Amino acid sequence: MSKPYLRPYQKPQKLSDYPLGTASEAGYLVTKNSGWRNERPIITDECINCLQCYLYCPDGVIFKTESGLDIDYDFCKGCGICERICPKQAIKMEVETND
Amino acid sequence: MRNQITAKTITDSEFFYGHKACAGCGGSLAVRIALKVLGEGAISVLPAGCMSAVGFNYPHLCFSNNSIISTFAGTASMLTGVEAGARAVGIKNFKAVGLAGDGGTADIGIQALSGAIDRNDDILYICYDNEAYMNTGIQKSGLTPFGAKTTTTPSGENIHGNLRPKKNLFEIVAAHDIPYAATASIGNLKDFMNKIEKASKIKGTAYIHVVAPCPIGWGIPVNETIEISQKMMDCGLWYLAEYENGQFKLNRNPSEFSSIKDYLLSQSRFKHLEDADIKILAAQRDAKWTTIRKNWNTAEEDL
Known part of the structure; x- marks a missing residue:
């Protein structure tokens, strides 16, 4: 499995640090989207691993693990599509506390 | 039966991740x-x-495959160049794919698309249709449906949103006698995934038109994107179909439609519609389905 991931990035300090063009390495992420969220989805024990939330997530942040599914909260925007698509109501939306 | 792509079999890798949508x-x-x-x-x-x-x-780049931005009008012509270029330098196992919105496809990019289909270039063009120019703040496109309110088709006493029906781009593309064209919806990803798989194997131009609602532009809660796509198909305002070997095929033929009024009035872009407007939309829908059922292959088969 591979996907774009966070890399270190330092803002240009002087003119010569600026790139000559906007082309760059594919899948190069420098900022998280977690601050967009008002609610966070929590996958509960009711999950039957049907993978519908994984499939329908617009951001692709639900991923398979050895024991089931987990969520990449760095990039989840809290839209709640996973909660609505779940046939077992196994995903609960909780108010984001940002901690 | 062919091996179908499902949530279980699709790759775990993500190629569009961390985006700012x-x-x-x-x-x-x-x-x-x-x-x-x-x-x-x-x-x-x-x-x-x-x-x-x-x-x-x-420097935040969310595609992990090779991706490039084209001119607004030139998605399909750049696909032609990308395909020829990749072939010329000996790259194997690649697919040049266009990912353009409804405005970039049905209005601004239609000439380039028509030309690429005419040349039968070996490319896949996917139009994600959210029924208006959403990126610039919800202006009407050629794929905005009748009655929809946008910033350029306002609703007031005299005018109730967009005056013109949605352009039928699927059939416009099919009229080129393209090797493969299909409609799809994000409300049915199984159908969409397998149409992409099928289109990727086509020699020549393939086109997929996928309805992809915009919660902001349509005026729905952000968690209802999938449900509204499903409602749109259930009420008959969208259909799943394919064009192949010169024949149209309907993939799903509902025996009855759900309420068109429920679909429309659950979105703020249609809130202003009166019963007379809704009747016009229902009549357009019924006329379309009569033609489809008369002329197309309606036997529901696997893709």
């Missing part, structure tokens, strides 16, 4: 799923539009 964005789901089916060999071309705006924020 609004929460609940339908277009980003269409692009994400398309690239998961096509894999790392996809070379994607995106014109001006939401998906290029949210995917390329230098």
Whole structure:
């Protein structure tokens, strides 16, 4: 499995640090989207691993693990599509506390 | 029966990740799923539009396959060049794929698309249709449906939103006698995934038109993007179909339609519609389905 991931990035300090063009390495992420969220989805024990939330997530942040599914909260925007698509109501939306 | 792509069999890898699309964005789901089916060999071309705006924020680059932004009008012509170029330098196992919105396809990019189909270039063109120019703030496109309120088709006492019906781009494309064209919706990803898989194997031009609602532009809660796509198909305002070997085929033929009024009035872009307007839309729908059922192959088969 591979996907774009966070890399270190330092803002240009002087003119010569600026790139000559906007082309760059594919899948190069420098900022998280977690601050967009008002609610966070929590996958509960009711999950039957049907993978519908994984499939329908617009951001692709639900991923398979050895024991089931987990969520990449760095990039989840809290839209709640996973909660609505779940046939077992196994995903609960909780108010984001940002901690 | 062919091996179908499902949530279990599709690759775990993500090729469109960390993007800045609004929460609940339908277009980003269409692009994400398309690239998961096509894999790392996809070379994607995106014109001006939401998906290029949210995917390329230098140095934050959300595509992990090779991707490039084209001119607004030139998605299909750049695909032609990408395909020829990749072939010329000996790259194997690639697929040049265009990911353009409804405005970039049905209005601004239609000439380039028509030309590419005419040349029968070996490319896949995917139009994600959110029924208006959402990236610039919800202006009417050629694919905005009758009655929809946008900033350029306002609703007031005299005019109730868009005056013109949605352009039938699927049949416009099919009229080129393209090797493969299909309609799809993010409300049915199984159908969409397998159409992409099928289209990727086509020699020549393939076109997929996928409805991908925009919660902001349609005026729905961000968690209802999938449900509204399903309602749109259930009430008959969208249909799943294919064009192949000169024949139209309906993939799903509902025995009865759900309420068109429920579908429309659950979105703020249609809130102003009166019963007379809704009757016009229902009559357009019924006329379309009569023609489809009369002329198309309606035996529901596997893709």
